[in-house]
Amino acid sequence: MPISARGRQLLRLAHEQPGLTRAGAAALLGLSSGAATDLVTALAQAHLLAEEPVAQAGRRGRPTRRLAAHPQGPVVLAGVLAHESWRLVAVELGGAVLDTSAGTHPGTDAAPVLRALRTAGRRLERRFPGRVRGLGLAVPGLVQAGHLLDAPMLDWHALDLRPAAPAGVELTAGNDATLAAVGEARRGAAVGTALAIHLHVDAGLGGAVTVAGRVLAGARGLAGEFGHMPFGDPAVRCACGARGCWGTAVDGSAMARTLGDGPPRDPVAYAHRVLDRAGGGDPAAHRALRDAGTALGRGIAGLVTGLDPDLVTLGGLGTDLLHHVPGEVRAAFTAGLMSFRRDAPPEIAAAALGVDGPLVGAAEEVWSRVLGDPTDGGSPLG
Ligand SMILES: [Zn+2]
CATH class of the missing domain: 3.30.420.40 (ATPase, nucleotide binding domain)
Structure with a gap:
């Protein structure tokens, strides 16, 4: 089912502001209560968004509901390849980390590190079947054309990073300091x-x-x-x-x-x-x-x-x-x-965000692609 522009706006808000209530989102989007309810219902049926009740201290009446990631909803993979270690996480809408894998490497040969990332990614695909929407990877060096790494410190040059992603999972690679900047700007x-x-x-x-x-x-x-x-x-x-x-x-x-x-x-x-x-x-x-x-x-x-x-x-x-x-x-x-x-x-x-900055930024870059740019109409969800 295609997702409307309003639906994508609502998903972006739920992602950017975890804990936002349905009423709060309706106010931000200028929607009536009924229209917000219809929109949330449609997104829940599409397994993109869920709601959880929020206890409101000292208030009577109907409890408000908070927008949340759908338990069967999309997840993105985010990884960091550092000089002697790697880490890979699965992140749901709103930024919560659902699963983590990590390992070390001697920094000499790139192929085993990329293989380890791919193996960890496959495990996450099995844990979240049909839900993985992309891999963001933060790396210590210059990234060209989205997948070629030049890392003088590791003596890795023109290294194709795409083997780090499981088959069919799109890779979005970036420099670690650049992605840390994204992390700070989105969640830091x-x-x-x-x-x-x-x-x-x-x-x-x-x-x-x-x-x-x-x-x-x-x-x-x-x-x-x-x-x-x-x-x-x-x-x-x-x-x-x-x-x-x-x-x-x-x-x-x-x-x-x-x-x-x-x-x-x-x-x-x-x-x-x-x-x-x-x-x-x-x-x-x-x-x-x-x-x-x-x-x-x-x-x-x-x-x-x-x-x-x-x-x-x-x-x-x-x-x-x-x-x-x-x-x-x-x-x-x-x-x-x-x-x-x-x-x-x-x-x-x-x-x-400290050492988590590049990982958070890598996840956010994939979410930007998944949720669509606010200025354009399309996204892989629609
Ligand atoms: Zn210089």
């Missing part, structure tokens, strides 16, 4: 922002701009390589081939230079050791954090000047720097702003 700290910037520091720095919850992807889908903007020291050559990349000034490799150590093999593990040492009162380690925090704040000022966001969220080591050296981050940020912005600069906040 940046919900409701007009324009938000999310920055993730691990080995280097990545991120994305979201406009009303949608990623500003660029003409070829490659926007957001903020870590390779020349906000760093021009004397430092980055692995990308450019000089002065911002990412080289804020991560573990930057801390190693401050401390007089050689380039660390694992910059993220190195940065965590520096954080531990600074926490234990080591002044040299604390100086390395201050330098990285200053470089982070200065670059954020550049992005804020260029893009005029409501909010900047920080993930990964960015959250740690904001926690350990907030004064350095904020002082460098303010010093880099034009004076007219200094009275009311956008907030810099820790990401709300």
Whole structure:
């Protein structure tokens, strides 16, 4: 049965605002009570939406009902492929996780990791027969054409990710920092922002701009390589081939230079050791954090000047720097702003979703496809 445009709007609301009541949805959509009831009934018959009673303390009369995922309704699969581990979850309408699989890998050969994801996906297809509507996969590297991964840290190049999806399940792959930005904008700290910037520091720095919850992807889908903007020291050559990349000034490799150590093999593990040492009162380690925090704040000022966001969220080591050296981050940020912005600069906040950001964003990208874009008429449900 085709789903009406109103029906899709209602499903999107139920997904975006878990716990929304039928009356609340009717008000948001400008529907009469009778029309809302008919719409919910039709969506329930199509196994897309259900209702659950809500106890209302201290109120008489009919109990109100809350919109909820249908027990036989669609689910999306969302996965994260990280440097030494993977995770795959099944997510129902509204964002609740129904099932999780996870595993580790040595990071050498890609084929067994993709096979493990596919096997886990098949298990979820068996658990939710006929209900899986797509796979979103967050990966640590550049994604081109929706399925080709270039991950220099893993030495995986032009890797076709499609074997990670069970047969017949459409893959939507994206960079992990980009998908973390989507997660923050849809279910995290940046919900409701007009324009938000999310920055993730691990080995280097990545991120994305979201406009009303949608990623500003660029003409070829490659926007957001903020870590390779020349906000760093021009004397430092980055692995990308450019000089002065911002990412080289804020991560573990930057801390190693401050401390007089050689380039660390694992910059993220190195940065965590520096954080531990600074926490234990080591002044040299604390100086390395201050330098990285200053470089982070200065670059954020550049992005804020260029893009005029409501909010900047920080993930990964960015959250740690904001926690350990907030004064350095904020002082460098303010010093880099034009004076007219200094009275009311956008907030810099820790990401709300933490390590779950990329997974949440991967699921949300698939749900966007399943539920249809608000500006177009069609969706795979109809
Ligand atoms: Zn670079």
